[in-house]
Structure formats: C-alpha cells, structure tokens
Amino acid sequence: MPAMHEIRADFGADTITVYQAYPAAVADAALAAGQFAAPFSFRRMTWIKPSYLWLMKRSNWGRKPGQERILAVRITRAGWEQALALAVPTTGDPGALAAADVHVQWDPERSLRGAALNHYSIQIGVGRPRIREFAEDWTTGITDLTARTHRIAELVRAGRDDQAKRLLPPERVYPLPEAVARRLS
Template sequence: MMYRCGWGTKEGQETVLAVEISREGFEWALTHACLSHYEHGLHTDRATWKRQLKRAPSRVQWDPERDLHLRPLAHRSLQLGLTGEAAHLYSDEWTVSIADITPLARSVHAHVRHGDLDAARRLLPRESPFHVSEEALAHLNLQPAH
C-alpha cells in the first residue's frame, strides 16, 4: 500500500506510517462494517443499504492489488474506512504501535525506479492472509469481484 502515497513523495503525503492494530479491533471493525457500495442480492434495496452505510462505524471495499510497476494483480485487498465509534476505538484502544517507515518506502521506490525489483521485494513487509470465519462476515459478501 506504500505506493498509494507515491512512496512518500506525493504532496501532503510525505510521511509513511506503519500502524499495527490488535486483531480484536480489526475483527470488531469488520463485524460492524457495511460495504461501501450497493450489492444486489446482498442488500434488500438501495435505500436500506444507504441507511446501513450511514449508521456503520466502518465500511469496506475491495481494491485491486498492484505489482511494483503498479500493474493490477489477480487479487484484491480489503480497504477499511473508519468513522465515529470505530475511529475513536482505533486511536484509543486498538493501536498497538506506530512506526515511521518513510525511509523504507523511499528506498523501495528507489530500487523500483532503478529496475532492481528483487531488492525492492526484499524490503517489503511480509504479508499473509487474514483468516476469519465466513459466518462472521457474511453481511459483507467478502468475495471480491475481479
């Protein structure tokens, strides 16, 4: 996700932070979330979905993952937006650590610019799937479209 801020080079986005939150907090946010878009067959109707979205303390959408050249990959990642109660819980209870990784982001970007993708990949944080029960998230229809 570091590429979203231009690897720390976009105006107003020059600092890149890695925020670690508790698993419990993330699961709470997912459980209390609403999809950011209307999904026919999942939501009763658009009006009901709009009411749910307005009340939800968090919302989810699927964003395409990208490779180091920003080309779309075959899978998507969950983007989670927080508001109201969820934002307060995030800042007051869920946050475990915050680290300034701006130098890392700029170093990865430099390797990409110079064509050394292996060096760039070695610097990227290790990612792994986040497993949760399907029943707990049925309200989100977490099967992203490709």
C-alpha cells in the same frame, strides 16, 4: 493463485499491521505519543489498509502531498475483527452505509510497479464513532516506514525489483471467521 477477495497482512497472535500515509505533523505527533494525537483528526473517517503495496500506489510511495510519511500501525486483532464485524460494504445499501460506524471497500491489489492485479485488497474506513477506540484502544504501536519506503521506490525505479521485494513487509493470508468472510466478500 490468491482468492478474488482475501485479506493479506502482516500479523501475529494478537496484532495486525495496517498502513497509513500522513503529513509530517500528524506522523511526528503519533510517533512521539506512541498513538494518534492532535493534529490527527478525530472528526473524520480514517482508512486503514493491511496491503502495503496498495498504499504505495495510493500515496505514490510517500510522495503525494499530505501523504509524505508512511506509518505501519500495529493494532489489536480484536479491534481489527470488531471493525470487520461492523463493516458495511461501500457498494451496498446507501442507507445502511450512511448509518455504519465502519466501511469496507475492496480495490484491486497492486504489483510492486503499481499495476492492478486480478484480485482485491481490503481497506477499512473507521468512522467517527470508532476513531478514538482505534487510536487509543486498538493501536499498540506505530513505526515510521518512510525511509524504507523511499529506498524500496528507488530500487524499483532502478530496475532492482528483487532487492526491492526483499524490503517489503511480509504479508500472508489473514484467517477470518467464516461468517465474516462470507459477509465481506
């Protein structure tokens, strides 16, 4: 059984994949540039999520207006861990949260069909002071998962969950430095 608060992600030795949903104009520009570029907003917080299924619930499988395109964003583990080290929980002190460059929030993880599970998934809000760093330094690649996402959703709607699960991105427990893990949970 998963721990109440654990980060599950697709990651390698140097990178971790996070997921975001955008309108076509933002996704197309990012894919063409290989990093985020206008009309991506460098003036507002951007939320990154290592849980694919959590984003599917949030974006309604890429069908919610303004969230039609699903991107897998590969970022450096060094950038991810820097964000985690700077993160202030959204449930904490309001003064500390207002001054924080990075926010952290834990939400119920989701099943393939969108039901809330009894453990939590992390999302990180990268604030304005760190957006360019995220977009230009941490990001190593961007992949469009929209077609795959729609295929998974079709399989789920057709009751073919086993086939849908085979198309999900792999996720396993991400190893955190102990001090960071204690502070975040």
